[in-house]
Amino acid sequence: MWWLGMFFVAYSVAINTSFVGLTLLALGDLRSYRRRLGFAAYDETFGEPLARGVSILMPAYNESATIIDSVQAMLSLRYPDFEVVVVDDGSKDDTAAKVIEAFDMVEVPLVVSRRIALEGEVRSAWLSRRGSSNLLLIRKDNGGKADSLNAGINAARKELVCMVDADSLLDPDSLLHVCRPFADDPDRVVAAGGVIRIANGSSVRHGRVVDVRMPRTWLPRVQVVEYLRAFLVGRAGWSAIRGLLIISGAFGVFRRDVLLAVDGLSTDTIGEDAELVVRIHRWIGDNDADARVVCISEPVAWTEAPEDRAVLRKQRRRWHRGLTEIFLRHKDMMFRPRYGVIGMVTLPWFLVFELLAPVVEVFGFVYFVVVVVILGLEEVGVVRTDLVDPTVLVLLLATSVVYAVLVTFASLIAEETSYRRYRGVPDLLVAMWAAIEENFGYRQLNAFWRLGGLVEGVRGTRHDWGEMQRKGFGEA
Structure with a gap:
């Protein structure tokens, strides 16, 4: 049985070691990015009349609260130069009515392009x-x-398309930052x-998020780190290393x-969202295009994390099912030099x-x-076995947890030395505690949830997006 334990600890060490490598790459990229900020001339970009337009x-869908x-x-x-296109996907609440009233909107006879086929028919434009x-x-x-995003792409009038969730809030300069790669390298950057x-x-x-604080409840807290x-x-x-596989649907910019x-x-x-990026990489390889998909660590979109365990479970099952479907659909891309x-x-x-x-x-x-049960039975004399060494067991567990915590601490150091969004010692201590506590209960729950998504993806059961129960943004 000891060899099985060694496999699990070796797997844990391998995954966390790869994260150490990614951390070093990220810190190098972050340092280079911060050095360039002083010469980026974002104020000049803001006043540039020929900047690439963004839709x-x-x-x-049922986003009335936010x-x-x-x-x-x-x-x-x-x-x-930008426009905002809100696509109401047949909401059952008063999402559209709130937008119409708040911004004094009127219906117009706008004909939306059909370049991308839609499943839900466009009813009106305002x-x-x-x-x-x-x-x-x-x-x-x-x-x-x-389908809503495809309708927005059809209706977009600008060269670049920025996809955000309706429950997201962007920092004022976020668009300037995330669109910068398209200005610096216009021929190669296709997504950021x-x-x-x-x-x-x-x-x-x-x-606007005016006072950033760490959540005080455990579910949102561990999600922050x-x-x-x-x-x-x-x-x-x-x-x-030009290997970015995922751009979050909550904040990404693409060439239309x-x-x-x-x-x-x-x-x-x-x-x-992830499948789109993989398909763009397939398009790049199939067309032998000299193109790049990049991630910029400065522009920030703020979102409301689930505070209910049932909602979070559905979210994580859905995410992992999505990853499963991507591999089932694009498995032929693996180990292909193109x-x-x-x-x-x-x-x-x-x-x-x-x-x-x-x-x-x-x-x-x-x-x-099972090992703990065997050790307990051996302690009371019910069984007798030399297959399990308690010292080795404790060492394996400690190694796995400490390594995982150190990797998370590295990301906290990167945040603290670069952006310092969470200011003050109390918030930093809360974040450090969250990096520790996520290893006891949260990671295990998350693993079971993700395993359920993997099983659903392999079985091909009916999709269930679920509904995010939002409290709405407000003062802490």
Whole structure:
């Protein structure tokens, strides 16, 4: 039985060692990015009349609690040429009515392009009468988030398309930062993603996060450090070696011509944002294009994390099912040199350390429970075995937990030395405690949830997106 324990600890060490490598890559990329900030001339970009226009797409389904704050935040972004396209996907609540009333909108006879086929028919288009011609509301029959984004791509009038969730709030300069790679390298950059952070516990006024604080309840708290690790370390590290596989649907910018070339987002997968990026990488490889997909760690979109365990479970099952469907659909890209780092490194890594991780973690948890039971029986003299050494067991557990905590601490150090969004010693101590406590209960629950998503994806059961129960942004 000892060899099985050694396998589990070796797997844990391997995955965390790979995160150490990604951390070093991310820190190097972050340092280079911070050095360039002084010469970026964002104020000049803001006043540049020839800047590439951006259409911000906001798919909304039952987002009544946060939609007004989100739209206000989008309309007040610092960027010379942009429009906001809110796509109401047949909401059952008063999402559309709130937008129409708040921004004094009137229905207009706008004909929306059909370049990308839609499942939900577009019913009407609305513009504001306040002289704000850069706000457009599209009302359509329910077809899902991907279908809403495709409708927004069809209606977009700008060269670049920014996809954000209707429950997200962007920092004022986020659009300037995330669009910078398209200005610096216009011929090669085809997509760029920003960083998603948790707004729970923070104060929000007029669509802006004005006072960033760590949540005081445990579920949002551990999600904060989880997001920091995923974005500041994981995605920034992959971006540094041109191996970025995922751009979050909550905040990403794409060239519209590339979106049209790949026929928009797929409506028959539950992880439409990640699948889109993989399909763009396939398009790059199949066409031998010199193109890049990048992650920028400065632009921030704030989102509301689930505080209810049942809602979080559905979210994580859905995410992992989406990853499963991606591998089932694009498995032929692995170990294909034509797809570069994505095919030779990223996809194999995600297969071993992401897709199959919950299988190893759950069986590892079961293994240690069995070992503890055997040790207990041996202690009272019920059984007699030399297969399990308590010292080795404690060493394996300690190694796994300490390594995981150190990797998360590295992301906290990157945050503290670069951006310092969470100011003050109390918030830093709370974040450090969250990095420790997520290893006792949360990771195990998350592994079971993700395993359920893997099983659903393999079985091909009916999609269930679920509904996020939001409290709405407000003062902490």
